[in-house]
Amino acid sequence: MNSYLSLIKELQSEFGQVVEYKSAKGVTNEGWFLLEITPFPNPTELEQIVSDINNVRPVGVQGGKMVRLENYNTSDHIVLQRAVREALKHLEEQTYKVAVYVGQTSMTALKNQPIAIVIEPEISYFTYPYHPHINVGGYDKANKFYFPDSLCYTDNPQLLGSTQKERLLNAFSQISMWLFRHQVWEATRKYKKRGVWIGPETGELLPQHYPRILEPNGMCWCDTNKSYKDCHSLSDHLALANEEAKRTKIPQQRIQKVILSEEFKVWEQGIRLPKRDSLRQLNIAFNLS
């Protein structure tokens, strides 16, 4: 695997920390990287970078850190959302450890893009039940592995590039930008319920989306500190049944019965989803715990 090692060297020289994943029980050891990303920019550039992201103007990433690309008029980089302005006052540097898988998977939803999983601090539907931009994880037949929830950092993986090196460097930059937006979003939750996701896509979830992404014993999305199964799960499952009835034209009552008696029961018994064991495996594999 000499070419692989030289690729890692090249990625390290251009992006920074890129650690090869050695091996761990139950997890394939090919195609995994660990990135340590600290996206927080130079504080003097913070407002302009946020404003540039809001206005879909290009921003740069150097070794995982956000950088301003161009100078605009001062009036151009006013941040309009009050919650964001408040949040920026308290924003601090934060380092994220991200496991990136670049091999093949059978998960069509991820269209064979590099899969990025933040393992420290954990970013998943378990830790952020109403996160606007996470891909729900799942079982991958090709690797016999439950992939944890991952970052939704690109809509069009084709645009990442053609060579593997180009694709990875672009993916790493997109991941860094996602992490910065996440950091801002997290901080804005103090000032605005559900937070503000800066930039064009808001990614808001509807009640019928939650049954397929939240864990029964995890927190509910409504911020009550109740477990999901003791809070909104029943009404969300009913919303899901209504949507399925519309989509399939199967009578609503019949769908409700199926979802509440079968799907709901299976879901309720999945007290600890295997995705969380996978997260632990990745932590061990990268020597983080």
Ligand SMILES: [Zn+2]
């Ligand atoms: Zn609730």
